[in-house]
Amino acid sequence: MRDHVIYESRLELTRLLFADFDPCVRRILAQPFLLKAVLEGKVRKHIPDYLLITEQGPLVVDVKPSGRLPKPEVAFTVAWTRQVVESRGWEYEVWSEPPAVSWRTSGSWRATAGTGCSVPSSWTSFAVLNSMAFSRIKPQAPCRPPRAAGAVRDPSPSVDRTHRYRS
Numbered sequence: 037m038r039d040h041v042i043y044e045s046r047l048e049l050t051r052l053l054f055a056d057f058d059p060c061v062r063r064i065l066a067q068p069f070l071l072k073a074v075l076e077g078k079v080r081k082h083i084p085d086y087l088l089i090t091e092q093g094p095l096v097v098d099v100k101p102s103g104r105l106p107k108p109e110v111a112f113t114v115a116w117t118r119q120v121v122e123s124r125g126w127e128y129e130v131w132s133e134p135p136a137v138s139w140r141t142s143g144s145w146r147a148t149a150g151t152g153c154s155v156p157s158s159w160t161s162f163a164v165l166n167s168m169a170f171s172r173i174k175p176q177a178p179c180r181p182p183r184a185a186g187a188v189r190d191p192s193p194s195v196d197r198t199h200r201y202r203s
Contacts, residue, residue: 047132052064055097061088062091073116080116095129096117096121096129097131
């Protein structure tokens with residue numbers, strides 16, 4: 037299914053872009069369910085931001101700005117959410133800002149160098165995230181088992197990656 041996935045902040049959008057480029061992610065669900073727990077005599081409720089269905093199993097993701105993580109109420113919610121999610125055998129992730137990467141260091145700025153063209157800021161952000169996604173995201177386990185020696189490759193690949201440009 038190729039539906040749009042909702043997000044409530046640019047930080048959530050950034051996490052979605054990383055998930056979109058992760059070959060292990062098969063499906064993304066936004067605000068997938070309501071968690072309820074009675075803790076310290078109070079009913080606590082929390083809706084995680086995303087559920088990523090991966091080849092390794094479900095991954096519940098909460099997206100929080102790094103500046104909010106030290107706050108006691110946020111730390112408390114993250115702790116009990118982690119406990120509930122991991123008790124089901126699922127993985128849990130709190131995702132914050134990616135490391136700072138400048139446009140110049142991504143190498144993508146060279147595409148327009150000397151052409152007199154300007155690049156929209158949305159493209160800049162996308163190109164930086166794109167380069168980060170392919171250079172930094174490493175799946176925890178291989179998405180697919182390695183092909184056996186002598187195994188025949190699928191004769192009808194969805195994308196032809198055999199063509200190489202010559203300079």
